[in-house]
């Protein structure tokens with residue numbers, strides 16, 4: 219079971235790479251308001267949700283403690299990110315504050331994940 223959990227943590231991290239990578243790749247385009255949501259960002263966000271839910275299930279099945287508050291916060295933040303990504307997916311120019319929010323909230327979730335260890 220440990221190998222399976224680690225495998226899904228790996229897939230979870232690939233999801234972050236797709237979502238945050240799409241944001242970082244366009245840092246220079248944010249200022250002039252020319253950033254776009256790439257399809258990979260949506261797929262990355264979906265991957266985060268799916269692998270996150272599977273990780274909760276696998277950890278519960280393995281009797282590992284699951285911090286429900288931490289997972290709840292990460293899910294709530296991801297839902298906001300997914301709403302922004304989905305609503306802006308067809309826009310050719312995403313306003314700077316909205317595009318920045320996608321990257322900032324994803325970064326918040328990374329630090330919630332790695333700093334909240336209890």
Ligand code: HEM
Nearest residue numbers: 234266267270271273274289292293296324327328331332
């Ligand atoms: C943008 C959204 C997300 C980011 C950036 C993120 C980030 C991370 C990172 C970096 C890890 C590995 C570090 C660690 O093991 O503590 C991790 C693990 C994990 N994530 Fe996420 N995550 C996100 C969304 C979610 C969601 C929505 C769920 C649940 C529905 C979830 C559930 C988990 C679980 C169960 C683990 C295994 C370790 C633990 O219990 O903390 N994640 N996440």
